[in-house]
Amino acid sequence: MGCCQSKVSNEPTIRYEVTVKTADDYMDAGTDATVYIMLVGEDGKCTEKKKLDNFLRNDHERAQVDHFRIQARDVGPPCIIRISLEGFLKEDEWLCETITVHYKGEEVCFVVQDWIEGDREFARGTAELTHKIKNRYIRSLRQREIERNKVNFDWAETPVEGTVGWGLPRYGKWESYTKLPKIFKFEQARLKHLVFQGIGAGMGAVLNLLGDFSQPIKDFESFKRLYSHNKLRRTEVPNYLEGWETDEGMGRQTLNGVSPIHFKRCCELPSGFDVTNDDVAQFLREGKTLESEMQIGRVYIGDYSKMMNGIKRNAHPKTKETFHCCSAVALFYVRSDGKLVPIAIQLVPGDRDYLFTPADSKADWMLAKIYFRSTQSNAHQWQYHFLYCHAVMETFAVSMFRCFPSSHPLYKLLRPHLQTVPTINTDARNTLLTHDAMANQALALSGVSSVQKWYKTFRLENLNIPKLLKKQGTDNRDLLPEYHYRDDALRLWNIMEHYVGSVIRFYYKSDQDVVQDTELQAWTNDVAVEGFGWLDGDCKGMTKSITTISQLIEICTIVIYTSSVQHAAVNFGQFANYRFVPNAPLAMRMCPHKKGEANMKRIIDSLPDITMASISVALGFTLSSFTPNDVFLGDYRKKFFTEAPVLEMQKEYRQSLEALEKRLEERNCEMEHPYTFLLPSRVPNYIAI
Incomplete structure (x- = not known):
């Protein structure tokens, strides 16, 4: 690890307490590998590699919280940790959530939330903006992380x-x-x-x-x-x-x-939508026109007339017949009771033979609504x-x-x-x-x-x-x-x-x-x-x-x-x-x-x-x-x-x-x-x- 300064002999040691939380997300979140930790202080000094292992205990299992005590070189509260996995399996991995280090009453949390394989380094969990980071070792670590x-x-x-x-x-x-x-x-x-x-x-x-x-x-x-x-x-x-x-x-x-x-207030009718005031007057408030109701915001439109052009249609898997999806337009109106209802639907732009209103037969109007809803579903x-x-x-x-x-x-x-x-x-x-x-x-x-x-x-x-x-x-x-x-x-x-x-x-x-x-x-x-x-x-x-x-x-x-x-x-x-x-x-x-x-x-x-x-x-x-x-x-x-x-x-x-x-x-x-x-x-x- 490039930031680590070697230990001088006879330096004082101190006891660190380490709490490790293994994730619960996967059956194989835990690991049978031996887990080692190295702590890096603010000045780049680091501890020797320490094993995180409790005697006669199966550590680092799924959804488990483990506590360890390690005696190591006093580097102060760590700003970086290095985790190493060593085991019989070459691809042994470990899904770790957090590692918390306790030093002289101070708690430093390292947020991992990732799979660890081999060696990985993590900066302390405090969120920081890159231009505000004073520690050069953390800056270097972040750059290496981005490159990876x-x-x-x-x-x-x-x-x-x-x-x-x-x-x-x-x-x-x-x-x-x-x-x-x-x-x-x-x-x-x-x-x-x-x-x-x-x-x-x-x-x-x-x-x-x-x-x-x-x-x-x-x-x-x-x-x-x-x-x-x-x-x-x-x-x-x-x-x-x-x-x-x-x-x-x-x-x-x-x-x-x-x-x-996918609908909006209608202030003017789009080209190809051939509805007239005479078509819908009977569905409006008494004495009102389509134009006047549009002006005050009671008319809305769902317009798919341009959206569907040029898009490939699928075909039936057995008959190979092409499916249909109309370039439909529907006009909606807010009635006096506050209900929004359709008052006109055109299935083929520019052709009044395909223009329908509630005044048409029940079957014609129902099928027109079904076609519009089909188009709406595809969009x-x-x-x-x-x-x-x-x-x-x-x-x-x-x-x-x-x-x-x-x-x-x-x-x-x-x-x-x-x-x-x-x-x-x-x-x-x-x-x-x-x-x-x-x-x-x-x-x-x-x-x-x-x-x-x-x-x-x-x-x-x-x-x-x-x-x-x-x-x-x-x-x-x-x-x-x-x-x-x-x-x-x-x-x-x-x-x-x-x-x-x-x-x-x-x-x-x-x-x-x-x-x-x-x-x-x-x-x-x-x-x-x-x-x-x-x-x-x-x-x-x-x-x-x-x-x-x-x-x-x-x-x-x-x-x-x-x-x-x-x-x-x-x-x-x-x-x-x-x-x-x-x-x-x-x-x-x-x-x-x-x-x-x-x-x-x-x-x-x-x-x-x-x-x-x-x-x-x-x-x-x-x-x-x-x-x-x-x-x-x-x-x-x-x-x-x-x-x-x-x-x-x-x-x-x-x-x-x-x-x-x-x-x-x-x-x-x-x-x-x-x-x-x-x-x-x-x-x-x-x-x-």
Whole structure:
């Protein structure tokens, strides 16, 4: 170890007490190797290598806390420790959480939270900015750590056109779960859980429960049979599907379903949307016109007319017939009772034969709503779920592990929220995005083709939910009541932003501290240039350098919020949303109907068949499953920060979340259709499914 100064003979020794905590995450977290420790003082003096071993005790076992006493050279309170593993097995590893050294009543905690193989060095757990570090040995250690990280967490080779990674945010170099750095691999409880054997395995297990695929779909009741198995019954949202076929039901799901941000206030009608005042006047307040209601903020629009163009459609795995996904547009209206309802849907832009309103036949209007919901479902899966949450957050995650040493405050702040996303995405690229993936046998749009198109127009600012809602004109509670996603999302954003801001301001005292933090600037540039702008230099609104505290708070809040709250909003309601296929089909088998063509036979023939529907149910169940060891908002059971003021900030954060939970539960008790997706106790800290 380069920082270690040799011992002079006859120097005084002192007794150090060492407390070691082994992690509980994995069956093999413990080690049978002999563990040695070396302590390094502030002046670079170090102890000799000391064995951490208690006589006749099996030390360093999973979930175990061990205490040791060592007599060693007095180097003062250590600022660096070196851990060495020596054993019979060449690849013997140890997952250590923390090592605490006690010296003359002083306690120095070293946060490890990593696998140790061979020799590793760790700086004291106090989070520090690189330009404020006075100890040259710690500065040197941090630089060596970053150099090692750049190798261990390298970007994947630059993708070439035609491969899965082309035109997507950048990700890590590992091609499969087995090649992931061990720090990314799922904990033991996840591995035992059905869905975390892999997305494909999880879906396959659900399909086995569904049974016989030979029974044809004859009516709506046939679809209900698919999720009637006892093992697929859930009670989280018992009446989510209630009134699914009504206009009120569609409006409620638009506001508070799994895709709650793709609609906006309508101030003018887009080209190709041929609705007129005469078409919808009977659905407006008496004496009002479409124009006047748009001006005062009672009209909203969900517009997919341009989004779907140029995206490859999937085909049925057996018949090879191409799936259909419309370039649909829907107009919504806030009635006098505060309910949001659809009042016009056009399935083919520029052709009034495909324009429908509630005045049309019941079958025509129902099928039009089903087509719109199918289009909405594809945008939800590939844009708002996979691209915005999974793919973009993985870029931040890989770069964080590459650019920050473990003692940097931003590493400690972000890691609990970013550690799992590279793992699930590695699986997703192999089981959801490939051409022959099971998901592409049920979804109308090709995953790769969709994400490639929508990533071209992605901007990071669209993940700032308060700004997005304001930009879309959906932030006003008086104009748009019963938008519970918005209300809960903004409350959570404010609580989270306050916590993030408190932590960041504890370490960054001025904007100059931000500018001088070379590790932060390297991370920012790495995300922008190598992560987002690798293909054409378009950094997607991610700055190449951060210059102010407020800018840093915004970016960190976006990352933590998207990895937790926003992902929960668009993910964990999927089974409730997709289990009854007519509510939100992932693909349609027939082209859109014209006015007057719909009847019940046409509706059933247009909806997914038994194979497609079964995959939809399996996908929804698998992707919306929690696991026994999920860690939810405000729970920082794994220790990263050691400073008392920051630990107090985390306590206040938890208390704010608990107060909000109580408030939301009281509100939900008074609601016919409770909104539970953003209860803090149901929002995991991270993206793991």
